[in-house]
Amino acid sequence: MSLIVQKYGGTSVGTPERIIHVARKIIETRDAGNQVIAVVSAMAGVTNRLIELAGQVTGEGKSPTEREMDVLLATGEQTTIALTAMALNAMGAKAVSLTGAQAGIETDGVHTKARISNISPAGVQALLDEGNIIILAGFQGKTADGKITTLGRGGSDLTAIAMAAAVDADLCQIFTDVDGVYTCDPRVVPEARKIPEISYDELLEMASSGTKVMQSRSVEFAKKFGVRFEVRSSLNNNPGTLVREETMSMESVVIRGVSLERAQAKVTIAGVPDLPGTAGKIFGAVAAANILVDMIVQNVSKTGITDISFTVHKDDVAKAEAALRPVLSELGEAVSLEAQDGIAKLSVVGIGMRSHSGVAAEMFQALSEAGINIEMISTSEIKITVTIAESQIDEAAQVTHEVFGLAG
């Protein structure tokens, strides 16, 4: 008998009918001879309604206390676990619900974005041993002294993966509204195929460059504890994408997928004195303004003066400029700042890159032949990212997908 942890997101449990559908899928899994722990999110829309209520009692311009926000938001998943367990019971299955606290999920005390510090799975294990299906509230835990906490964005995925690690599950299935991870966004590249297996690192790099299947923290957690998980659709029975540690055979594929990200802007700070601490000052100021910086490119300086470029989301440009102005004047009179939007990022990702040379050349060549100009280039061990004009991103993705033979 295998032990499977499943996770169903807010859309999958968004209505009573969908909860019944999820209950049927859980029973199918059990009937195939498995023990099941199903992690569920709040019903779609519930969290937003709770946040709205919080706004109404605190009034404009005031933020609800985070401790209480967690108590409030945790009711969303608690509602779903009870309803799902009831649905299973009504179908004759033995099922019990557990809140994060009841399941022994212990976190630090950082309300609204707590980190899991420990899981004591003895209670969960005992309930499994008694023949129960367990319906576990995602997204939540408790501190050592019993305060209710929530895990922040992607928290239910994290609950599933962390619990899978704690109970040493044979498989973790993340049910979502997509079929799996694709070689590229099928809306852009119709020939894109579902990827049967992908390594943690590849998924992380694809996530960081625009392919949003899961929050990176959950993937990182899975990597750290070696939890294999499958991303698949709750709407059909198609096999999804298995995410796992890398294998030798994975390297035979040079490029696993192509990611793209639109609505980027390039910020260039020119004439920067090439002195230790300069970059720290610049990016410290940007980080302090809570702006996510992505690609950072700096060329080798010959003259003691250099240019630093980076990308941000285009909506953050004004905020970045405001944050940088005071720093720039400190850096010297010759320093100038220029921002340009209408930019997109294109990335190719694959662990096979390590053992195959010439990947970058092949990509640049293909883009060039299609008349697409590359502005910035940045590489990691298993990823190459370029920025191009946003207007050319679809074509660029198609060309790249084609040149690496991803359509199969």
Place this chain on the structure above:
Amino acid sequence: MSLIVQKYGGTSVGTPERIIHVARKIIETRDAGNQVIAVVSAMAGVTNRLIELAGQVTGEGKSPTEREMDVLLATGEQTTIALTAMALNAMGAKAVSLTGAQAGIETDGVHTKARISNISPAGVQALLDEGNIIILAGFQGKTADGKITTLGRGGSDLTAIAMAAAVDADLCQIFTDVDGVYTCDPRVVPEARKIPEISYDELLEMASSGTKVMQSRSVEFAKKFGVRFEVRSSLNNNPGTLVREETMSMESVVIRGVSLERAQAKVTIAGVPDLPGTAGKIFGAVAAANILVDMIVQNVSKTGITDISFTVHKDDVAKAEAALRPVLSELGEAVSLEAQDGIAKLSVVGIGMRSHSGVAAEMFQALSEAGINIEMISTSEIKITVTIAESQIDEAAQVTHEVFGLAG
């Protein structure tokens, strides 16, 4: 500094605006120099919506599992505690929410109608000592092994009174939509006055005879642990009714109040052999059908044959008859059953009755003078109840209220 436990029901916290109003009242209480624990119910309507959802996932003709019903319903109060604490925080007050489980309210495992078995108030006390206002979820607790339970009807009142006992509070205030306990229903007797002080026993007798202010179990709990509580309105600042152990001076008032209950029916079983065990059989059958029996009257038998009468709610008559048929045929051929509705009960209650004779005579005389016929009579140490025609109940209440000088 006094420690006050307050309880606000579902209507008092039914909207964000009302929660803000309750938060203001709590701050007023604190500003008057008190420590405050405020027990809150689920926002009006929430519990019904949750029950509806439960019905939708379990399907027609099936009942949701009670264990899961408790997990579901407990989210109602958890939502309110978070919102109320947030509202207080936004007003600058130091407040924290606690679920029943977090507050150390331990119950037995009888889901949906658990009994409180123990309260460990150390955590609550520590939070009070740190200067916090505590917003406590009513109606809920946990078992020794961590299951979520709810206390059933009137559960939030019970939470307030039990917590008041556990922390040895100086006062417990039950805020509700009535001003307090009245000498009679003011819709029936416009001269009815609010009663400033009433004993536990008097309130219990009034509750059992139609004056619904609180569930009897909460009053019994308060009596057992000597918790004084005040029933008062959340809509104004009028003093309410203080419920407490009886005092000497209370006895100087003969009758504290007049209660009435409409929609009753009288069931008479005639020709019953006067043998040991007969009454047990009859009322065993009625109880097994889950019918609440109230007044039971049996006359002394001279012939070995007696009549037994009792009252039930008129909606329960058919069910009672069905439950009794098999028993009656066992009791003998001469036994007959007759049911009559259109009956109402009128009760006078007062601990002063013990030391004043002639109360019954005075009541019967007054009713007789008003042309009101008495059908059944039943008395306890501090209560006299009669049944009369339902059509005459208003007049009977007015006459009785008048004759005992309750208008003051």
